Amino acid sequence: MSKDKILFTPGPLTTSLTVKRAMLRDLGSRDSEFIETVKSIRYRLLELGGVKPGDYEAVLMQGSGTFAVESVISSVIPPDGKLLVIVNGAYGRRIVQIAQTLKIDCLAVTFAEDSVPPLHVIETALTVEKQITHVAVIHCETTTGLINPIQAIGRLVHDYSKQYIVDAMSSFGAVPINLSDGAIDYLVSSANKCIEGVPGFAFALARREVLLGTAGYARSLSLDLLAQWRGLEANGQFRFTPPTHVLLAFQQALTELDEEGGVEGRAQRYRANYEALVKGMRAIGFEEYLKPELQGYIITSFRYPADPLFNFKDFYEGLNDKGFVIYPGKVSNADCFRIGTVGRITESDVRDLLDAIRITLDEMSIMLPGAVTRQRPVYSEF
Template sequence: MPGSIDGWKDKILFTPGPLTTSRTVKQAMLRDLGSRDQEFIGVVRDIRARLVALAGAAPGEYEAILIQGSGTFAIEAVLTTTVPRDGKVLIVINGAYGRRMVTICEVAGVDHVALEFPENTPCDPAAIEQALADDDAITHVAVVHCETTTGIMNPVADIGARVHAAGRVYFVDAMSCFGAVPTSVAECHIDYLVSSANKCIEGVPGFGFAIAKHDPFMKTEGYARNLSLDLYAQWRGLEGNGQFRFTPPTHALLAFHQALVELEEEGGVEARGARYRANYETLVAGMRAMGFVEYLPQDLQGYIITSFRYPGDPNFSFEEFYSRLNDRDFVIYPGKVSGADCFRIGNIGRIFQADVRALLAAIREIAQEMGFMA
């Protein structure tokens, strides 16, 4: 029966999320705790403190605000509840997640302007600086750190220095890399950084979070254009009685707390990044040996997720390839690049080089079965 737990076996998720999690993270959810329970409130408090530390910030300098929903909800929370009515956001785009921020602003009526780069090109800090010099009305700049569309890394520190020098507020969508790519919010001059529970911290889906610089964030009271995503009100609730304003994802929070403990045990962000990088290197070497070609040049490619071009062979069909891998319990991901047929393989989550080698062996077998040459 679909969804039955009888005889279940985990698939290995080589995706941008949700990701493979440890057994102990899943086990942490085998408890029912009330949302007003002092133990639960303590867990939430500890999660928030650990997130601030993970962002390389001092307590009091930045605030961690948890918000129910997927990662997009947290991005929408920042864009629609921390930008004043007379604010204007410069949205820097080189992939689908940058474009999604434009849609969020369009739907909510947040004034914005887009600065778009090709999907195989990092966002250019000098062009952003120029855009700010050209338009005094821009108050905020929004950029994606790892554009998961391709896996490209954007230069968030260089952009941050210029945004800061121009006196604007800086928002970074670090959804797919926070926890695995060392990032100091203070050094990068980031005012709001967003990620979610089910990415590199290796929790389960259920909420996202923003790490907000205390002083500018305190000025955002009353800016919200909606109720449930109001970041300032959420913070006030969490600071006041320690509770979420509306039903919290209790089990996902217990899992996330365990995931944060396991991140620390692994050696923190550096060690996690090193494991993902080793996964990436094993993957790319094995895929190249079979003839697959990455979409991005190597010097632009991060170690989070890789887009591979479809093989030119007429015997290749992505749906068939995907479904044969899925039958062997390996889950990869469709592409999102606009101008090229690609699929994606993620290196993040509770996966190791042995898992990547097993995936590569399955890909080799399937290529033979389907009769395509990469």
């Protein structure tokens, strides 16, 4: 079997062999061992969020991260409710799109993708729009890698007695989050991000008291958050076919997260990956899209170099041929590409990527100060 490429993406990510191996079993979805696995996963997710069962509940949902976001948005806002979405990137816009599709009354406050939303603007929206019942924000806006100040926003949302939804898809498991301290009512993340499982399900951690108050609000049968939780509570089973192999892999991924020292340990490795990447990229001559103080250590957007010979497709393919997968940009007002520093990768993988970048630039005849450039041929007309 040929060696897999290393994924410098925001997910699916490179996973450990042991996580992949955990899937080499067939367990029935009503098997007591499987039911125990699901129970323990739900408990361990709450632990990761710094909260206890009874105060909060973990609801697992089949599908990708968007399915769990849509499950929360479609299930917890009353028919006469209104959602305020804080937008500074594509994933914030996706929540607006979900609300619009579901015909949920929604107000978006949109900010530049390279800026942190000022609290006073959010406060004005909360003061003026009295009908707002829920506020949603993205923690790590994977569009750029920017980390939004979820704690400060949470305090504000709490002061205005609104319910608070945080999409922590690309940060949960690697950036410390305490749901209770952050006044978070619903947090959403997925299996194949920083917990380093494989794709197939996502989850919401919900404040029990508010979740119980949502009966009758669901606008979907399969994505009904409260019904899914009731199903899991009643007999430990999913209502509809669960991704059994993915859950086995996830259980192993949680064990490996513990072995690494939990969220703090994982944060340390990811931060070291990020620092090695940024140092190396700057030395080559690349520039980050965000100011360093706004940038998290999950994923970084880099601007295309000014050299007219640069094109992303050739750059991507050059790296891909060498065994490294990077990600296209998503920023709306600048040409960028993205490099993730999460998943089962280390600083040594980052150094190998940097070498591959230098060689690829050389192959493309891109002149950057730190690239190993051959002399470009000089053509003279006589």
